[in-house]
Amino acid sequence: MGFQAPGPLGPWQWLLLLVALKGSKATSDLNKPTDSTAQQEPGAGFAASGLALGEITVFALDYDYVQVPYEVTLWILLASLAKIGFHLHHRLPGLMPESCLLIIVGALVGAIIFGTDHKSPPVMDSNIYFLYLLPPIVLESGYFMPTRPFFENIGSILWWAGLGALVNAMGIGLSLYLICQIKAFGLSDVNLLQNLLFGSLISAVDPVAVLAVFEEARVNEPLYMMIFGEALLNDGISVVLYNILIAFTKMHKFESIEPVDILAGCARFIIVGVGGVFFGIVFGFVSAFITRFTQNISAIEPLIVFMFSYLSYLSAETLYLSGILAITACAVTMKKYVEENVSQTSYTTIKYFMKMLSSVSETLIFIFMGVSTVGKNHEWNWAFVGFTLAFCLVWRAISVFALFYVSNRFRTFPFSIKDQCIIFYSGVRGAGSFSLAFLLPLSLFPRKKMFVTATLVVIYFTVFIQGITIGPLVRYLDVKKTNKKESINEELHIRLMDHLKAGIEDVCGQWSHYQVRDKFKKFDHKYLRKILIRKNLPRSSIVSLYKKLEMKQVLEMAETGALSATAFSRPHQAQQTQGTKRLSPEDVASMRDLLTHNMYQVRQRTPSYNKYSLKPRAAEKQAKEILIRRQNTLRESVRKGHSLPWGKPAGAKNIRYLSFPYSHPQPARRDGEAAAHEDADRSDSELSFIMFNAHSPTRSLQERPQTQQITTRKSLNRGGKPSGSGYQTSPSQEEHVGRSKRTLRPKPLFHTVDEERGSGEESGEEASAPGAGQPAEPRRERRRSCSPLLRRK
Amino acid sequence: MGSGGSRAAQIPDADRIRRETGFSQATLLRLYHRFRALDSNKKGYLSRVDLQQIGALAVNPLGDRIIDSFFPDGSLRVEFVDFARVLAHFRPIDDDTGTRDPKEPEPPNSRMNKLRFAFQLYDLDRDGKISRHEMLQVLRLMVGVQVTEEQLESITDRTVQEADEDGDGAVSFMEFSKSLEKMDIEQKMSIRILK
Numbered sequence: 001m002g003f004q005a006p007g008p009l010g011p012w013q014w015l016l017l018l019v020a021l022k023g024s025k026a027t028s029d030l031n032k033p034t035d036s037t038a039q040q041e042p043g044a045g046f047a048a049s050g051l052a053l054g055e056i057t058v059f060a061l062d063y064d065y066v067q068v069p070y071e072v073t074l075w076i077l078l079a080s081l082a083k084i085g086f087h088l089h090h091r092l093p094g095l096m097p098e099s100c101l102l103i104i105v106g107a108l109v110g111a112i113i114f115g116t117d118h119k120s121p122p123v124m125d126s127n128i129y130f131l132y133l134l135p136p137i138v139l140e141s142g143y144f145m146p147t148r149p150f151f152e153n154i155g156s157i158l159w160w161a162g163l164g165a166l167v168n169a170m171g172i173g174l175s176l177y178l179i180c181q182i183k184a185f186g187l188s189d190v191n192l193l194q195n196l197l198f199g200s201l202i203s204a205v206d207p208v209a210v211l212a213v214f215e216e217a218r219v220n221e222p223l224y225m226m227i228f229g230e231a232l233l234n235d236g237i238s239v240v241l242y243n244i245l246i247a248f249t250k251m252h253k254f255e256s257i258e259p260v261d262i263l264a265g266c267a268r269f270i271i272v273g274v275g276g277v278f279f280g281i282v283f284g285f286v287s288a289f290i291t292r293f294t295q296n297i298s299a300i301e302p303l304i305v306f307m308f309s310y311l312s313y314l315s316a317e318t319l320y321l322s323g324i325l326a327i328t329a330c331a332v333t334m335k336k337y338v339e340e341n342v343s344q345t346s347y348t349t350i351k352y353f354m355k356m357l358s359s360v361s362e363t364l365i366f367i368f369m370g371v372s373t374v375g376k377n378h379e380w381n382w383a384f385v386g387f388t389l390a391f392c393l394v395w396r397a398i399s400v401f402a403l404f405y406v407s408n409r410f411r412t413f414p415f416s417i418k419d420q421c422i423i424f425y426s427g428v429r430g431a432g433s434f435s436l437a438f439l440l441p442l443s444l445f446p447r448k449k450m451f452v453t454a455t456l457v458v459i460y461f462t463v464f465i466q467g468i469t470i471g472p473l474v475r476y477l478d479v480k481k482t483n484k485k486e487s488i489n490e491e492l493h494i495r496l497m498d499h500l501k502a503g504i505e506d507v508c509g510q511w512s513h514y515q516v517r518d519k520f521k522k523f524d525h526k527y528l529r530k531i532l533i534r535k536n537l538p539r540s541s542i543v544s545l546y547k548k549l550e551m552k553q554v555l556e557m558a559e560t561g562a563l564s565a566t567a568f569s570r571p572h573q574a575q576q577t578q579g580t581k582r583l584s585p586e587d588v589a590s591m592r593d594l595l596t597h598n599m600y601q602v603r604q605r606t607p608s609y610n611k612y613s614l615k616p617r618a619a620e621k622q623a624k625e626i627l628i629r630r631q632n633t634l635r636e637s638v639r640k641g642h643s644l645p646w647g648k649p650a651g652a653k654n655i656r657y658l659s660f661p662y663s664h665p666q667p668a669r670r671d672g673e674a675a676a677h678e679d680a681d682r683s684d685s686e687l688s689f690i691m692f693n694a695h696s697p698t699r700s701l702q703e704r705p706q707t708q709q710i711t712t713r714k715s716l717n718r719g720g721k722p723s724g725s726g727y728q729t730s731p732s733q734e735e736h737v738g739r740s741k742r743t744l745r746p747k748p749l750f751h752t753v754d755e756e757r758g759s760g761e762e763s764g765e766e767a768s769a770p771g772a773g774q775p776a777e778p779r780r781e782r783r784r785s786c787s788p789l790l791r792r793k
Numbered sequence: 794m795g796s797g798g799s800r801a802a803q804i805p806d807a808d809r810i811r812r813e814t815g816f817s818q819a820t821l822l823r824l825y826h827r828f829r830a831l832d833s834n835k836k837g838y839l840s841r842v843d844l845q846q847i848g849a850l851a852v853n854p855l856g857d858r859i860i861d862s863f864f865p866d867g868s869l870r871v872e873f874v875d876f877a878r879v880l881a882h883f884r885p886i887d888d889d890t891g892t893r894d895p896k897e898p899e900p901p902n903s904r905m906n907k908l909r910f911a912f913q914l915y916d917l918d919r920d921g922k923i924s925r926h927e928m929l930q931v932l933r934l935m936v937g938v939q940v941t942e943e944q945l946e947s948i949t950d951r952t953v954q955e956a957d958e959d960g961d962g963a964v965s966f967m968e969f970s971k972s973l974e975k976m977d978i979e980q981k982m983s984i985r986i987l988k
Contacts, residue, residue, distance in 0.1 A: 220985075413985065413986070487955055487972070488948065488951050488952050488955060489952050489955045489956050489972045489973075490972065490973065490975070490976060492931075492932065492935070492952055493911070493969075493972070493973055493976075494976065494981065495935060496855065496911065496914065496915075496931065496935065497911055497978075497981045497982055498981070499853055499854060499855045499935070500855060500859060500911060500914065500982070501883070501981065501982060501984065502849075502853060503849075503850055503853045503855060503856060503859040504859065504880065504883050504984060505984055506847055506849035506850055506853070507831075507844065507847060507850070507859070507880070508824075508827060508880065508984065508986065508987065509827050509830070509831075509847075588951065591944075591947065591948055591951060594940065594944060594948070595936070595948060598936050598937045598939060598940045599935050599936050599937070600854050600935055600936070600937060622937070623852040625937060625938060626852050626853070626854050627851060627852060629938065630851075630856070630857070
């Protein structure tokens with residue numbers, strides 16, 4: 001708290017920096033020195049003095065007190081501002097991975113700090129990194145991992161990630177050792193262990209960072225999973241290797257390392273890995289179990305999730321097991337059950353908070369990396385750096401092609417060479433390598449600076465060069481012929497075919513190796529779910545569209561006229577053959593643009609994961625729009641008495657729309673047995689749209705206002721079937737008796753019942769359909785403009 | 794559920810289906826499992842409702858039409874044979890089509906047949922032509938709500954005009970396939986897992 005005269009940083013330098021760093025005025029504070037212990041000098045000129053009246057200071061400044069958190073916050077804020085700028089330009093995110101941006105920001109900050117000749121706060125040391133910065137990053141990647149494809153490909157993933165990391169680490173280490181033996185390079189004091197350690201830390205890749213870049217190229221699912229899986233397991237494996245090798249190094253005289261030690265090292269590797277996973281699973285189950293009871297206090301649900309994950313990490317670390325693998329396993333295990341248990345808002349909170357934490361951690365690491373880049377603590381050795389880079393590429397290529405050659409033998413759908421090239425090229429290093437290099441103990445590694453330099457070079461090279469060029473490479477490999485100038489015809493038909501293909505793929509469903517998966521699902525059903533999931537919950541795959549369909553948005557859509565009755569009318573029976581107008585090319589181009597921008601996107605089957613942001617809302621909005629429109633169109637055509645235009649004979653089907661005012665929660669719904677459903681009549685398909693009910697004036701059966709909640713319901717659940725509710729699309733006739741039935745949900749629902757009078761058995765079933773008492777006096781209702789699915793007879 | 798031999802016997806007419814569609818034994822088995830999984834109530838056939846319960850189809854703009862393509866000619870049931878037949882259109886094209894006997898009927902996954910399948914999504918009244926009205930309807934399905942009716946109509950006009958060669962205001966199948974001759978239909982309408 002001194003008020004001495006300002007140090008080497010005069011006000012002029014300060015102004016210069018302000019100009020240099022436009023927009024971030026706060027960063028000028030970085031000029032203030034950090035060493036509060038060494039020199040008692042605040043930096044900035046103007047703050048140096050205080051106003052003292054008598055003995056009491058009226059105005060004072062104490063920067064040292066807040067320095068560390070202040071600067072850290074400023075860094076994070078700066079990175080966030082940069083990200084905002086990055087995303088404002090809509091093409092940039094597709095060009096280069098966001099890590100590029102973070103590195104640039106880091107380098108900038110580093111340049112400033114270096115330029116103003118001041119020591120940055122010691123934010124990163126080994127403890128802080130391993131205890132605070134690393135867990136959120138790993139947790140986030142574990143949590144957002146799509147589990148089903150992961151487990152389907154788990155053999156290949158383990159084989160590739162595990163062995164690949166080992167092969168890379170050993171390969172690079174050994175090759176570098178051989179290089180070091182060459183006297184000419186001046187590296188002979190780097191011994192084998194150090195080289196191996198360096199190899200292990202440089203082989204930690206972060207390929208997910210590049211995923212965003214080629215997301216639009218429709219990477220197929222297994223490839224996606226390989227990249228994801230590799231990223232997930234890779235960190236853990238490198239850290240385990242790193243720790244083992246450090247332990248070896250600490251044994252000082254490496255001549256005394258015997259084969260026994262090496263064997264012990266291998267055994268330790270396995271134990272560490274497996275033990276970590278085991279811990280994670282246990283903690284995952286415990287936390288899932290606890291969330292079963294948190295209905296009444298949903299505000300602490302995110303807390304439970306995070307604390308248990310963190311606890312799994314720490315517990316594993318206590319026993320020298322792999323905390324990273326533990327937290328990953330915890331996230332994976334926990335996710336399925338927790339998602340079903342927690343409330344919607346908690347679920348959103350968890351997702352966002354996780355993203356935020358991991359984003360903060362990563363930003364800090366990158367900034368730190370930038371700060372170290374611009375500095376005097378480098379040791380440049382051409383040979384070492386050059387060969388490191390070369391060996392990284394070479395060994396990655398070797399490991400990719402060799403390992404995949406073997407694993408392709410066992411796969412039903414082998415990876416093509418193209419896929420393997422993509423995997424090879426996505427070997428982008430990230431923050432993990434840098435951290436491990438930075439935290440090398442100087443005592444054991446006298447040439448630490450050289451290692452750090454080499455690591456930085458590799459990171460910069462891979463992130464920038466590979467990151468930027470991988471997009472075009474993937475597009476080049478993927479698309480055989482791109483004729484840009486497509487006619488409108490082609491545009492339309494292509495999109496139709498894409499939708500058709502997506503639809504048929506959905507009909508085919510997901511295929512997997514049934515046996516193991518079925519067994520697990522049975523086990524899951526019988527035991528795990530009973531224990532871990534709250535009672536009376538709808539059993540469905542939670543992250544489904546319907547759950548998020550909100551009344552409010554539906555009302556908005558109605559108000560903006562998107563759902564007005566006139567929007568889709570005017571069937572244009574008359575062929576108004578307008579004379580063929582000659583359209584100018586600009587008209588055609590603008591028409592084509594209109595089409596391109598407004599056509600619905602094809603549903604993506606591969607789960608899209610973006611490390612830096614959550615799933616865009618556009619896809620959801622589109623899906624909602626489609627659903628609502630389908631309902632609307634259906635309603636419209638039914639009202640007008642047109643048979644729906646697919647040429648079915650009009651008398652074939654009847655539609656009844658029923659609405660069910662209430663329901664009884666019935667247990668064992670989730671068993672998916674047909675018998676358990678009251679709608680043994682399988683011709684029920686249920687729709688749970690409550691929209692418009694608010695407007696509906698004529699409501700015969702229900703007095704009770706529909707609640708705002710819309711849920712889906714699978715009427716008939718089967719083990720392998722995806723969830724969803726169906727829509728009734730058959731043409732209707734306007735005469736039939738409706739019935740109301742009880743639903744199984746605690747919340748009100750709508751049902752539409754389709755009965756096919758065509759075959760005897762159906763009407764038989766229908767006749768016997770359970771009337772668990774419902775009278776419906778279904779009257780016929782005149783449809784109002786907003787009245788949705790109520791048609792009663 | 795993985796052992797092929799014992800289960801294959803349960804598929805009715807397995808050999809006939811194999812010959813007709815060209816699926817491998819393993820794929821056919823998987824399709825059969827999928828058929829049975831979709832078949833709620835174990836009726837032995839699929840009804841419209843079963844297909845509607847595939848949630849992903851509900852958010853597909855063409856979901857209704859895709860489902861309808863499984864029910865040609867107003868039938869109400871989809872037997873496994875029909876199911877396999879429809880899906881056979883999406884089998885990736887075999888590389889050995891050159892050696893095929895030209896007198897045999899084209900396999901369902903030939904380019905022409907794939908195009909025919911797509912064509913019938915447009916042509917609901919099955920008159921062999923896509924009228925302007927039908928084109929407009931498809932366009933409406935596929936485009937968001939923010940496009941006005943006039944814009945849709947002019948796009949439809951343009952579409953029909955581009956493809957229509959004999960000037961009858963409708964697009965016949967030949968015209969349709971001609972307008973798509975540059976496109977890689979084989980790749981667009983093939984699903985890898987259906988090998």
